[in-house]
Amino acid sequence: MCLLACFLVVQYFSTVIVSKDVNILYVRKDKGIRVLELWNISNVYCGKFDNEHAYRNDYIDYVALDCIEALTVRIFQNDNKQLTLTYRSINSKNLESILSRKPDSAISPKLHDKRRVPLSTDQYRVNKGNYEFMWTNEEGVKIYAAMYYNSESSSTPKFYYSERDNGDTYDNPGDAEKPSGMRSVHKVRISITVKDEYRCNEDDFDHSNHMNKCPDFKPPTVTSTKTTYTEEIGSNVTLKCQHAANNDPVTKVEWLFQNIIGNSYGVQIVINTNVAKYGGSTVASPSLIIYNIMPDNIGEYKCQAFTDYASKPGSGPPIVVGLQGGIYSN
Structure with a gap:
């Protein structure tokens, strides 16, 4: 028992x-x-x-x-x-x-x-x-x-x-x-x-x-050595961009564009760099190359860099592109 x-x-x-x-x-x-x-x-x-x-x-x-x-x-x-x-x-x-x-x-x-x-x-x-x-x-x-x-x-x-x-x-x-x-x-x-x-x-x-360490979520620092470009129609231009990670590595670069003429006036878009019109805009080569610049390419550009953990991207200053003798010319 x-x-x-x-x-x-x-x-x-x-x-x-x-x-x-x-x-x-x-x-x-x-x-x-x-x-x-x-x-x-x-x-x-x-x-x-x-x-x-x-x-x-x-x-x-x-x-x-x-x-x-x-x-x-x-x-x-x-x-x-x-x-x-x-x-x-x-x-x-x-x-x-x-x-x-x-x-x-x-x-x-x-x-x-x-x-x-x-x-x-x-x-x-x-x-x-x-x-x-x-x-x-x-x-x-x-x-x-x-x-x-x-x-x-x-x-x-x-x-x-x-x-x-x-x-x-x-x-x-x-x-x-x-x-x-x-x-x-x-x-x-x-x-x-x-x-x-x-x-x-x-x-x-x-x-x-x-x-080994947790991410700190701070966005990368983005800078541009030149913020105004005045170009001839048909020329190529390279918009300078540099990024520096605060802790977490940069994993993506993209460019924003706001046109000042045409049907898309005032609308900010993300540039699709997977076309022959553009070059660069990568982590290794963040500067944007615009080939054969035309009137619909004039406006404001901005470089952005992303990390996997930052809550928002790092953004550079606005870069103004104009045509000689035309809009945004010096």
């Missing part, structure tokens, strides 16, 4: 599912990387967890939704003081969608482990001005947490949370960097709690694309 009972007890506990946490992403402050952009790239495993500027685990691209029990966002300082936001009932891997709803719990050790109860009437906003994430009260005058990014600043992102039960006063509803009274912290870390099942096992798949 005892043997049977003991066997059943052992059998019961051996089949209990134990959840585990998998670190998915973190971003340090002042490193020029957006949390949401890094999350939203796909099939990229990059960085080294807790030892680089940023880290992303491509496990999030493959794990089944029903494997995820919870998603946890930690906004924390090096002394491990932190605000921990936990979201359950995960039905989407879209981080913007998750952050736009009420977290199931919010805990801060500074508050003696008391729960700051999130309210359904609070505002949970993403991509508002320079804020990737904001948690405020219903009226928008008290703020509890924020992720700030300004593409014009070299010292973002910034991460903040309030140490007060009732939040800090949000006295500047614009794009001010730091709401008064907020605690500035070092990084954001995101993890998911997954079921301990074979199909949910992180170790049972190959990482799709491993990079």
